[in-house]
Every structure is written in structure tokens, then in C-alpha cells.
Amino acid sequence: MVRFFCCALSSRRKTGFTLVEMLIVVAITGIVITSGVAPLVYTVRLLAEAQRDFRESGAERTAVNRLFSDVREMALLHVGAPLKLIHREKLGSRGDDLLLLWTMTPRYSGLPVGSVAYGIAKDSIVGEGKEEGLYRWVLSKDVQPSGFVEDDLKAASPKLVLPGVTGVRFSVLGDMGWVDEYEGRPPKGIRMVLQYDGREKSYESWLPRR
Numbered sequence: 001m002v003r004f005f006c007c008a009l010s011s012r013r014k015t016g017f018t019l020v021e022m023l024i025v026v027a028i029t030g031i032v033i034t035s036g037v038a039p040l041v042y043t044v045r046l047l048a049e050a051q052r053d054f055r056e057s058g059a060e061r062t063a064v065n066r067l068f069s070d071v072r073e074m075a076l077l078h079v080g081a082p083l084k085l086i087h088r089e090k091l092g093s094r095g096d097d098l099l100l101l102w103t104m105t106p107r108y109s110g111l112p113v114g115s116v117a118y119g120i121a122k123d124s125i126v127g128e129g130k131e132e133g134l135y136r137w138v139l140s141k142d143v144q145p146s147g148f149v150e151d152d153l154k155a156a157s158p159k160l161v162l163p164g165v166t167g168v169r170f171s172v173l174g175d176m177g178w179v180d181e182y183e184g185r186p187p188k189g190i191r192m193v194l195q196y197d198g199r200e201k202s203y204e205s206w207l208p209r210r
Contacts, residue, residue: 063162084145085182094167100145133163167195
């Protein structure tokens with residue numbers, strides 16, 4: 001009887017787990033779960049970044065197409081110089097150019113044909129608190145590119161067309177090549193360089209000669 005009890009107790013002890021064995025199992029389980037979850041977390045992060053990049057590139061394409069549409073709709077209409085490019089530069093070599101166009105696109109919003117300006121909004125013009133980015137102004141119908149002064153921007157409401165842009169540079173292709181100061185009739189082409197923190201994106205559009 002005693003022998004049977006001892007054998008049963010010995011058998012019971014063999015079927016149990018020690019604390020060390022349980023800790024080892026928990027550690028191995030944690031390693032397995034971590035190794036399985038880490039790639040999933042990395043994949044989700046990559047998908048989120050790709051979605052953000054796609055959204056940002058879509059907004060950029062929309063803004064670029066809007067600007068080039070204004071350029072293609074340039075109207076002469078007795079205006080001797082329908083395009084004016086003012087080259088400026090902020091501290092840190094950031095582009096601060098202004099592009100002015102006499103274009104027909106305001107007409108599509110019920111406004112008269114007139115000047116449209118593109119540039120980076122300054123606090124001195126639009127007031128503090130405006131989000132940094134590329135802005136578009138529809139100026140008074142009495143303002144032509146050739147007679148533009150910076151105060152003309154204060155009388156117009158700026159519209160943010162591309163947030164996050166820290167600088168912009170424009171250049172036009174004339175008979176003497178690419179220049180960053182220009183006033184005159186529609187050039188052969190126009191180039192825009194959008195500057196972000198640490199990177200740049202360049203776009204070009206070729207214009208039909210008139």
C-alpha cells in the first residue's frame with residue numbers, strides 16, 4: 001500500500017511543470033509573438049506612409065495642374081506683358097519668387113479676366129497665422145502684371161493651393177534660354193521648383209507660341 005502511494009506520488013510529480021519551465025515557455029511564447037507581430041507593425045507603417053505620400057503627391061499634381069492651366073489660359077487682350085516673373089530669395093536660399101499672369105481662368109468663377117499671382121504667403125501681406133505653403137491670389141481687374149506692386153496682394157484674398165511648401169522658384173524659357181526675371185509675352189516654357197524641407201520637386205510646361 002505504501003509502495004503504491006509512493007509510486008502514485010512519483011507519477012504525479014512527473015506530470016507537473018516547475019516554475020523555471022513555465023518561465024521558459026512564457027519567454028519562448030513572447031519571442032514567437034513578437035517575431036510575428038513586428039513584421040505586421042512594419043507593414044502597417046509602410047502602408048500608412050505610402051498612403052500619405054500618395055495623398056501628398058495627388059495634392060501636388062492638382063496644384064501644379066492648376067498653375068499650368070492658368071499659364072495656358074493667358075490672354076493677350078491688349079495687354080503688352082501678360083506674364084511677369086519677380087525673383088526674390090528668403091534667408092537660407094529658399095525661393096520666394098512671384099509669378100503674375102493675365103489669364104482668362106477667373107472668368108470660370110464668374111470674375112472678369114484679370115491677373116493671378118502665385119507665391120509663398122508672407123505674414124506682412126496676409127497676416128500672421130496663415131499656414132505655410134504655395135498660395136494663389138486673384139487680383140483686382142485693374143491690376144496688370146506690368147503695373148503690379150506687392151501691396152496689390154493685400155487687397156486680394158489668398159487661397160492655399162499646396163500646403164507644406166517652404167519655397168518656390170520660377171523660370172521661363174525665352175529666346176535667350178532660361179531666365180528667372182521676366183516681363184513680356186508668353187514664353188516658350190515655364191519651370192516651377194517646389195521646395196520642401198530637405199527636398200525639391202521640379203515641373204515644366206511647354207507653351208504654344210502665339
